[in-house]
Amino acid sequence: MSDEIFLGLDLATAGARLHAVTSQGKVLTERSLPLPPTQAPARGHVEQLPTYLEVARDLIRHVSADLGRRVGAVRALSITGTSGTVVPCARDGRPTGSAILYNDQRAWAQAEHLSDAGFPSTATSPLARIGWLEANAPARLYLHTPDVVATGLLGRVPPADTSHALKAGIDPVAAGWDTQQLDVLGILPRTLPDLVHPGTELGVVCADAAAETGLPAGVTVIAGMTDGCTAQIGAGAVRIGDTVGMLGTTLVLKAVSVEAVTGYDGAVYSHYAPDGSYWPGGASNVGADVIRSEFGNRNLTELEALADRHGVASAVRYPLPTVGERFPFNRPKAEGFILGEATTPGAAYRALLEGVAFAERLGLEALAALGVKVVSHRIAGGGSQSRLWNRIRATVLDRPVTRPANASSGYGAAVLALASHTRSSLIDVVATTEQTAEVIDPDASQTEGLQRNFERLCEELSRRGYLNTAYQKQI
Incomplete structure (x- = not known):
């Protein structure tokens, strides 16, 4: 073998x-x-x-x-x-x-x-x-x-x-x-x-x-x-309590559950996994695509350095690229917004990165409100190549996050083929094939500031009637 x-x-x-x-x-x-x-x-x-x-x-x-x-x-x-x-x-x-x-x-x-x-x-x-x-x-x-x-x-x-x-x-x-x-x-x-x-x-x-x-x-x-499912396999999120945030053009959150999980007017759906478990999740419309539309061909390395020096954003935003959101709330007419001013490229870029991280936290809390167990969170996708963004995500979530070495969809499909051919469970196969690139810890010096920005965002989302009342009390 x-x-x-x-x-x-x-x-x-x-x-x-x-x-x-x-x-x-x-x-x-x-x-x-x-x-x-x-x-x-x-x-x-x-x-x-x-x-x-x-x-x-x-x-x-x-x-x-x-x-x-x-x-x-x-x-x-x-x-x-x-x-x-x-x-x-x-x-x-x-x-x-x-x-x-x-x-x-x-x-x-x-x-x-x-x-x-x-x-x-x-x-x-x-x-x-x-x-x-x-x-x-x-x-x-x-x-x-x-x-x-x-x-x-x-x-x-x-x-x-x-x-x-x-x-x-x-x-x-x-x-x-x-x-x-x-x-x-x-x-x-x-x-x-x-x-x-x-x-x-x-x-x-x-x-x-x-x-x-x-x-x-x-x-x-x-x-x-x-x-999305094979990327979840590639990320190693196949055990109860595992979750993964795949940040590419959009943000996709996936989890593992013993029962089918649905909710929020169809925003959350569950795939049936090979081992008989369910993989609930949802896809947001926010993600890295906003960077391309707003910053074009600007040097992202320079923007990240500027955003890092800026620290916690002075403005708060929910960065929808177009009208409509699917998850963490299903509102076809929702519009993106910004509270406060971001007058420099570094400030604007920082507010965008935080806004996506806030959507990730809202999504995990929405899944938790439906009974999904959230213990170990992984991050994947092109957006996870940004060290600053990874640190912001860990700090907003107030937990260490793991970046797998191989979290691509093609890699996950190969692991699925391996598990099926050898008559092995995905859990066992992932345990022997999973490779971690790094674990990112929260930045304690920015926890309080990011929490304030998150609360401001939630207040505005509630005022606009976007948040689902089923989990607003958790926020």
């Missing part, structure tokens, strides 16, 4: 990345390639040419070449992608049209039909998206991006995993579609794949795919999970 290798393929929006990982968690090689740019043929539409299989084949060829003779030790692979992207396909799983991405909002009419029938929905609902396709550009089969790649590797259409299908009106435990919701939208069950739990063996790579990619015969394809 010590020489065995596992692959994790991450199909993001801008590109794809493939990790080759040993059974001890060491990354042997990783490769990335771009995916076609997204297109907006009409207002609210977001599409992408579905070249996922072609790009995946190229990546696997590159990694196979990198591994050389060691490619014979590859045992299994798993695929992760964005939640909610839908690809119209023929019955054999080959795409017949552009992928409709997770943030496409064309299906507002279908969402209204679902809501009127007693199934609260939004225009970004994957099921509403499938309903729109069925009404306007029907296909024989609707798949997620990992399903398209798995089909090409297996030579047949496999079941889809319940993680990628979670927001499409399914029962994640029974692994079945909700026929009542399908009936509302006129979707025939035969146009949808069967469902299985994450970690299920889907089959082995077929001879043609092995010849095209350089993989050995007998490599098993494992049903995956969404990119």
